[in-house]
Amino acid sequence: MSFQVSDTDGIVLVAVDGELIVGNREAFKEVVIDQLDDGGRKFLIDFAESSYIDSSGLGALVSLSKRIREEGGELRLAGLNDDLRTLFELTKLNTLFQISDSRELALADF
Template sequence: MIIIEKICHNITVVALQGTLDSCSSSQLHYYSSPSVTEVPLVIDLSNLDFLDSSGLGALVEIARKKREKGSDVKLACMNDKVRKVFEITQAYRLFDIYDDVEAAAVNAGNKKNSL
């Protein structure tokens, strides 16, 4: 999996490319580490080709840790393959899901400012 990091409206946007499974999910551990949990995060899933339960678990873990610290993670641009995994597992109930990275970043920024 390739992780591309960029800044949009002062919010870190992480674009995932390729496969997010048990092998690659460890690559996301950095985003749930104590040093970055207080910063809101937007994860761009538009180029994610495959997501399994381990990958989903990694996303939930990031969201859980961030929420513990009063921050949040927003998901953006979910493609059909990824959306089906969220649909089957009903994981869409756990995340704020946007169809646009910029909108997600703006909302994450607003929340950051309100804290």
């Protein structure tokens, strides 16, 4: 369970390895907000190595997205497996986020 942060042409890429759930959502938010405070505005969260997000994790994504929008930026998602896609569809959060199939597609398009 870890978050790898890197910068690709001005896009802050956060790769989630493991789960994004109640036990680590605060650490996740800190990682992203640190980057926002450092001037990052385009954020891509890659879930290719993640298979489990709970309501706390979804809530963290929603509140981060709101905060980033307020600063004039945007948060997008990539690499969701079928289970995670279903989760976003059930909660209608697929209407709130731009979701790409892969990190590469998302980076090319951002």
